[in-house]
Amino acid sequence: xxxxxxxxxxxxxxxxxxxxxxxxxxxxxxxxxxxxxxxxxxxxxxxxxxxxxxxxxxxxxxxxxxxxxxxxxxxxxxxxxxxxxxxxxxxxxxxxxxxxxxxxxxxxxxxxxxxxxxxxxxxxxxxxxxxxxxxxxxxxxxxxxxxxxxxxxxxxxxxxxxxxxxxxxxxxxxxxxxxxxxxxxxxxxxxxxxxxxxxxxxxxxxxxxxxxxxxxxxxxxxxxxxxxx
Ligand code: CA
Numbered sequence: 001x002x003x004x005x006x007x008x009x010x011x012x013x014x015x016x017x018x019x020x021x022x023x024x025x026x027x028x029x030x031x032x033x034x035x036x037x038x039x040x041x042x043x044x045x046x047x048x049x050x051x052x053x054x055x056x057x058x059x060x061x062x063x064x065x066x067x068x069x070x071x072x073x074x075x076x077x078x079x080x081x082x083x084x085x086x087x088x089x090x091x092x093x094x095x096x097x098x099x100x101x102x103x104x105x106x107x108x109x110x111x112x113x114x115x116x117x118x119x120x121x122x123x124x125x126x127x128x129x130x131x132x133x134x135x136x137x138x139x140x141x142x143x144x145x146x147x148x149x150x151x152x153x154x155x156x157x158x159x160x161x162x163x164x165x166x167x168x169x170x171x172x173x174x175x176x177x178x179x180x181x182x183x184x185x186x187x188x189x190x191x192x193x194x195x196x197x198x199x200x201x202x203x204x205x206x207x208x209x210x211x212x213x214x215x216x217x218x219x220x221x222x223x224x225x226x227x228x229x
Contacts, residue, residue: 001116001136002026002043002163006036006059007051007078012101016049017180019105024139025112026156026177033057040066040073044163046119046136047112050095051078052086060086060093067094074115076108127162130222132201132209134162148200153178157193158201161210161220170217194218 003020007013008031017027028043030036032055040048048066052059063075077090077098090098097111116137119125127134131144139155141148150158156178161169174190175183194210202208211219 001046001159002028003112004028004030004036004039004043004045004048006030006033006049006054006062008032008053008055009051012051015105016108019109020112021152021156023109024152024155026159028177031055033059033062036062037065040071041069045073047115048073048075049078049108050075052090053080060089063090063093063095074119076111076115078103127159129162129165129209129220130207132162132220132222134159143201143205150200151196153193154197154200158197158220161218164219166219166221168213168217168219172217174217190217 001024003025005013005016005020005027006029007016010031013029013031017029020027028039028045030039034056036048036050036054037057039045050059050062054062057065059077063077066073066075074096075094077087077095079086079090079098079100081100087098096115099108099111125136127136133142135141136159141150141155141158157174160174160177171185171190172183175185178193179189194212198208198210202210207222209220209222211221213219
């Protein structure tokens, strides 16, 4: 499950991001309306948390534009004060829910779960690559009949790659999405986590699913013929 948090107050963004990551969500961030729209167009988010007061393009306009583009991801609006006016504008623009700041984090989580549950009934959410299955609703991962236990970072890394089967995930993409924008590209942390994932997912199986693209990154793919890597 990938959630986009759009909020220009860095403290609040960090707080939400950290909290959601503890719950195994993958979190992307945007700090103004323009950046948000760019990212929403490129990426496939499961849910968007959208502040109303934003630089460049405000949250209500962002929401309206997202819906114009027929992007159906649920949107939770954040409002600074509980003015009926903002709430109505937000809901009219196509938001699904709203929260008044300051809010209890548990309440945000409950709203997210409710919206994602609603989504789940309309679309199948299980990710599959060959016989590897990841269920974002339950966070269960199976390779064939074998259940695989993953740490929070391993889970998010796998979720990220399984949403892009057959496509190269560069170190930068992985770093920014899993470790955030302060990611230090010189470290070998990604390679270390990939090796953990390989041990859990590929070791003992004939078909390897995680492939190294030398000097670039990794991809997850099920191929019926062997790969020379
Ligand atoms: Ca704001």
